[in-house]
Amino acid sequence: MSSSMMIFAETADAMSGLAGFFSKGGPFIWPLLACSIVAVTTIILRTIALRERNVLPLVIESEIERLVPGASAERLARIAEQDDSALARIVRVALHHLRWPRSENVEFVQTRARYEMVRLEKGLIILEVITGIAPLLGLIGTVSGLVHVFARLGLSTGAADAKGIALGISEALNTTIFGLSIAVPSLIAFSYFSKKVEAMSVEMETLVTDLITKCYYGRIGRPDTTVRPTAAAHAPIA
Incomplete structure (x- = not known):
């Protein structure tokens, strides 16, 4: 029972300290809290x-690697239809346009792949912006706090209270600490996700290129079916 009471007391103290941190942080602490x-x-x-x-399901990767050049891709098409990953959506586009000339199909697939890359990078710009503005908001909050500290010091009629000045400066620095504590993890996450998206895009490009090569393997260009006038058509009528 005593241990439970101690845990409860420690939790209450922590919550009280956290509330005090935000209440004394000034107006710029709230935008930083929103950023966090x-x-x-x-x-x-x-x-x-x-x-x-969610991006490169193993079952589709294995099916593309298993596909024999020139063979039917019906099994792969069924698997891709039942999946909603980025790779599956690109594969569906490639398989749905196999009747097109290869160059046109590749161009259409590239357009879809760019769209999928934009979807994968969604949200990374938010982390990039937060990485830039969080330290600046913290710095502005600190400067604002220092201005208030020295303003109170200038208005005081008695001797300067060193303890009060130190306390005011320490509270003003809270926003800088908070801003940096937001920016550092955001920067790490942004760098990690950016590299991961880049690696996934390269892998998807490799798989889809392999798929198109196998699907168009041994295919002969379509014969020219344009109807042209024959020599008899230009012969003079007797």
Whole structure:
């Protein structure tokens, strides 16, 4: 029972200290708090969205590698229709346009791939912006706090209270600490996700190129079916 009470007391003290941190941080602490919430939410959502099975499912990779050049891709088409990953959507586009000339199909697939890359990079710009503005907001908050500290010092009629000045400066520096504590994880997450998207894009490009090569393997160009006038058509009528 005593251990439970101690845990409860420690939790209450921690919550009280956290509330005091935000209440004494000045007006710029609240935009920083909003930045931290947005950053954490974005990191969680990007972690889920960029999981391997949501972008490059193993079953589709294996099926593309198993596909024999020139063979039917019906099994792969069925698998891709039942999947909603980025690779599956690109594969569906490639397979749905196999009747087109290869160059046109490749161009259409590239357009779809660029769209998928934009979807994968969604949210990374938010982390990049937060990485830039969080330290600046913290610095502005600190400068603002120092201005208030020295303003009170100038208005005081008695001797300067060294303890009060030190306390005011320490509270003013809270926003800088908070801003940096937001920016550093955001920068790490942004760099990690950017490299992961880049690696996935290269792997998708390799797989789709392999798929198109196998699907068009041994295919002869379509004969020219344009109807042209024959020599008899230009012969003079007797």
